[in-house]
Amino acid sequence: MDVSEQIELFHRFIDSNLKAEVLEVARSKNNSLKIDFSELSKFNVDLAETLLTTPEDTIKACELAISKFDVPRKIKSRFFSLPESAGIPIGEIRSEHIGKFIKVVGIVKIKSGVRPQVVNAKFECPSCGNIINIIQDDLSFRQPSKCGCGRKGKFKLIEKNLMDAQRIVLEESPEALGGAQPKRIDVYLTDDMTSPFTEKRTNPGTRVCVFGIVKEIPIMQKSGSQSVRFELVLSGNLIEPMEDDFLELSIEDEELKAIKDLALDPHVYEKLQLAIAPSIYGHEKVKAALVLQMFGGVRKVRPDGVITRGDTHILLIGDPGSGKSQLIKRVSFVAPKSRFVSGKGVSGAGLTASVLRDEFTNGWVLEGGALVLAHKGYCMIDELDKMNKEDRDAMHEALEQQQISISKANIQATLRCETTVLAAANPKFGRFDPYIAISEQINLPASLINRFDLIFPIKDLPDKDKDKKMSYFILKLHQDASSLHESPISTEIIRKYVAYAKQTCQPKLTDKAIEEIQEYYVKMRSSGTEEGGMKSVPISARQLEGIIRMAEASARIRLSSTVDREDAKRAIDLVQFCLAEIATDKETGKIDIDRITSGISASQRGKIAGVREIINELENKIGKTIPIDDIVKIAGEKGIPASEVEEAIERLKRSGDLFEPKHGFIQKL
Numbered sequence: 001m002d003v004s005e006q007i008e009l010f011h012r013f014i015d016s017n018l019k020a021e022v023l024e025v026a027r028s029k030n031n032s033l034k035i036d037f038s039e040l041s042k043f044n045v046d047l048a049e050t051l052l053t054t055p056e057d058t059i060k061a062c063e064l065a066i067s068k069f070d071v072p073r074k075i076k077s078r079f080f081s082l083p084e085s086a087g088i089p090i091g092e093i094r095s096e097h098i099g100k101f102i103k104v105v106g107i108v109k110i111k112s113g114v115r116p117q118v119v120n121a122k123f124e125c126p127s128c129g130n131i132i133n134i135i136q137d138d139l140s141f142r143q144p145s146k147c148g149c150g151r152k153g154k155f156k157l158i159e160k161n162l163m164d165a166q167r168i169v170l171e172e173s174p175e176a177l178g179g180a181q182p183k184r185i186d187v188y189l190t191d192d193m194t195s196p197f198t199e200k201r202t203n204p205g206t207r208v209c210v211f212g213i214v215k216e217i218p219i220m221q222k223s224g225s226q227s228v229r230f231e232l233v234l235s236g237n238l239i240e241p242m243e244d245d246f247l248e249l250s251i252e253d254e255e256l257k258a259i260k261d262l263a264l265d266p267h268v269y270e271k272l273q274l275a276i277a278p279s280i281y282g283h284e285k286v287k288a289a290l291v292l293q294m295f296g297g298v299r300k301v302r303p304d305g306v307i308t309r310g311d312t313h314i315l316l317i318g319d320p321g322s323g324k325s326q327l328i329k330r331v332s333f334v335a336p337k338s339r340f341v342s343g344k345g346v347s348g349a350g351l352t353a354s355v356l357r358d359e360f361t362n363g364w365v366l367e368g369g370a371l372v373l374a375h376k377g378y379c380m381i382d383e384l385d386k387m388n389k390e391d392r393d394a395m396h397e398a399l400e401q402q403q404i405s406i407s408k409a410n411i412q413a414t415l416r417c418e419t420t421v422l423a424a425a426n427p428k429f430g431r432f433d434p435y436i437a438i439s440e441q442i443n444l445p446a447s448l449i450n451r452f453d454l455i456f457p458i459k460d461l462p463d464k465d466k467d468k469k470m471s472y473f474i475l476k477l478h479q480d481a482s483s484l485h486e487s488p489i490s491t492e493i494i495r496k497y498v499a500y501a502k503q504t505c506q507p508k509l510t511d512k513a514i515e516e517i518q519e520y521y522v523k524m525r526s527s528g529t530e531e532g533g534m535k536s537v538p539i540s541a542r543q544l545e546g547i548i549r550m551a552e553a554s555a556r557i558r559l560s561s562t563v564d565r566e567d568a569k570r571a572i573d574l575v576q577f578c579l580a581e582i583a584t585d586k587e588t589g590k591i592d593i594d595r596i597t598s599g600i601s602a603s604q605r606g607k608i609a610g611v612r613e614i615i616n617e618l619e620n621k622i623g624k625t626i627p628i629d630d631i632v633k634i635a636g637e638k639g640i641p642a643s644e645v646e647e648a649i650e651r652l653k654r655s656g657d658l659f660e661p662k663h664g665f666i667q668k669l
Helices: 003-017 019-027 037-043 045-053 055-067 196-200 253-264 268-276 284-295 324-334 389-393 395-400 464-479 491-504 511-526 541-557 565-582 602-622 628-637 642-654
Strands: 032-036 076-080 101-111 115-124 131-135 156-171 184-190 207-220 226-241 314-318 338-342 353-357 364-368 378-382 403-408 411-416 420-425 454-458 665-668
Touching: 003 019, 003 037, 003 045, 003 055, 019 032, 032 037, 037 045, 037 076, 045 055, 045 101, 055 076, 076 207, 076 226, 101 184, 101 226, 253 268, 253 491, 268 284, 268 324, 268 491, 268 541, 284 314, 284 324, 284 420, 284 454, 284 491, 284 541, 284 565, 314 324, 324 338, 324 378, 324 420, 324 491, 353 403, 364 411, 389 395, 395 403, 395 420, 454 565, 491 541, 511 541, 511 565, 541 565, 602 628, 602 642, 602 665, 628 642, 628 665
Parallel strands: 032 076, 184 226, 314 420, 314 454, 338 378, 378 420
Antiparallel strands: 101 156, 101 207, 101 364, 115 131, 115 156, 156 184, 207 226, 353 364, 403 411
């Protein structure tokens, strides 16, 4: 099929299908016409096939056909809805695809700034004055090699036409990789694909579908000579942001029926718990929480602009070998759009975002980290306690505000990371000490712990009956893997169930659910004890919001539009279990959330206040320098043991209220 025939066919196709669109584009500021490939293939199969095999010439023929409609400027042709056969995974693009029209789906990892690029250059021959026109359709600048008069050498550049250009780096989606290293490809966008509207929708972490032509560019060696190897890149024709990250999971009619049947099953919660980690023995409460975490709550945007997150964050703190790492590894495999990182092998920049030098613009660009790339997905962080303090601090904004603010190297940006976080850590001393409160053994800052909705301590304590059952379970699993009870729901169905529920269900609280949650919250708040003038706080508004999120997730599992009393009870049961495990004050036996949020319980705070009062009294009597023995003596008369007095003095010294001018004496700052 020659060029003139292609132009004629495109003209007939546009005249019969897209004439109104061409006139609309001509009237507007838009410079491109979108053409549905499936409609083109219905019109002429050979023309559609030619577009896939020799796209550059065919696209030019299409643009020449558009110009015949008496449009005031050059209009680009953008093609979409390519067949499935044209969809190539990034990791499978090879030299055989060079010059072919393909589509790739991936996550934007890096995005450069917009810079002008030469599309056409005119050169003048110094000998004869002839004007030579060179179309710059390649990725490197082309100059004429010789003139018609026979002259070779340098020619004078007299005119050039520019258009906007931008480079993005596209990375494979993690779903189909199975833990392998994601491959990347550079994509070059030009003209209206770099418009401010499109640019806002292609930030790092956004999932996009790019239609383009595979090209090769030479790799230059350090010596300046050209290498025999080439770099594969994609010259973009059209980019489509994929707003919803779960839409890639196509759900067949049979699967949809299976999902709806499951939602109606009264034992669906138990089945999901069994299916989430069938090869891990026990941990029923943890599994129940992980199921609710996967389905998640509803994200709410208030009229005043305040956003309430819908993602539930869970922290597992357990003894070595208790199965916590296996649990989060399994959830990362089951949950759609998940990323798994290990605390020892991840930095703050790798977790949030980093700024690096870009060779395309020679400027600075943003590169999204794991939390950004898992936007609207899940991020699993193992060995959280092994991370550096500075790297952990980078998570604070991401967990609560669900955004990451960057202000480095003249880049001020805010990246979205609506990400559900599941983390695992070891206790402070490697293993839980049964004689010390669990809250004192969590080696993480209170400000970070406070952002997790549920914290599960997973203890590995000797128990004859439990050990017998667990050892039998593990041994039988090693003897014969098929001896494992068959999972009631397949992994693929769980993934699609979660995706479908999150897409279609936005449940709202019923009056009965509100009544149940309010009754529990008020009852817990009023159950606090008072000691030393300090009243303990058993539960705070953060836990209240956590209950709401999990109750909404429970309703989503049933594909219900309302959160009922049973959903509220299920959420309350999990929160109560966690609070009883980690926030119980061993002195009063009551729940005190301050043990986790600040590291000091109300009873300890009361004793610190008592010691401070004694110090004030002694300062008035004997002066600024006070013997510690005198403080201990008076405190003993008031019923405060010497060990607790010493602990209170140490805390006051660490907080900067006291200092020790000489051994055995303290003084107020």
